[in-house]
Amino acid sequence: MVLGPSVNKFIPYLSLGIATAAFAFQTTVLYPWHHELDDAFRKLKAEQASALQEFHELKLKRLEALEKKLVGVQLRQD
Numbered sequence: 001m002v003l004g005p006s007v008n009k010f011i012p013y014l015s016l017g018i019a020t021a022a023f024a025f026q027t028t029v030l031y032p033w034h035h036e037l038d039d040a041f042r043k044l045k046a047e048q049a050s051a052l053q054e055f056h057e058l059k060l061k062r063l064e065a066l067e068k069k070l071v072g073v074q075l076r077q078d
Contacts, residue, residue, distance in 0.1 A: 003011075
């Protein structure tokens with residue numbers, strides 16, 4: 001054996017310690033952070049929808065104004 005019998009007995013405990021530390025990190029740091037990111041993405045999605053709706057309304061107003069000008073030009077030509 002390369003590492004020796006005493007080290008081979010210690011490796012499973014080391015592995016368990018690393019796995020436990022990783023699990024503790026995931027549950028205490030990453031999981032709450034996931035909820036914060038989820039909330040931020042929902043806010044961003046709502047802001048984007050609002051901005052898109054605003055842009056759509058502005059675009060419709062511009063089209064209506066152009067249509068009125070076009071009708072005015074057509075009436076002058078007649």
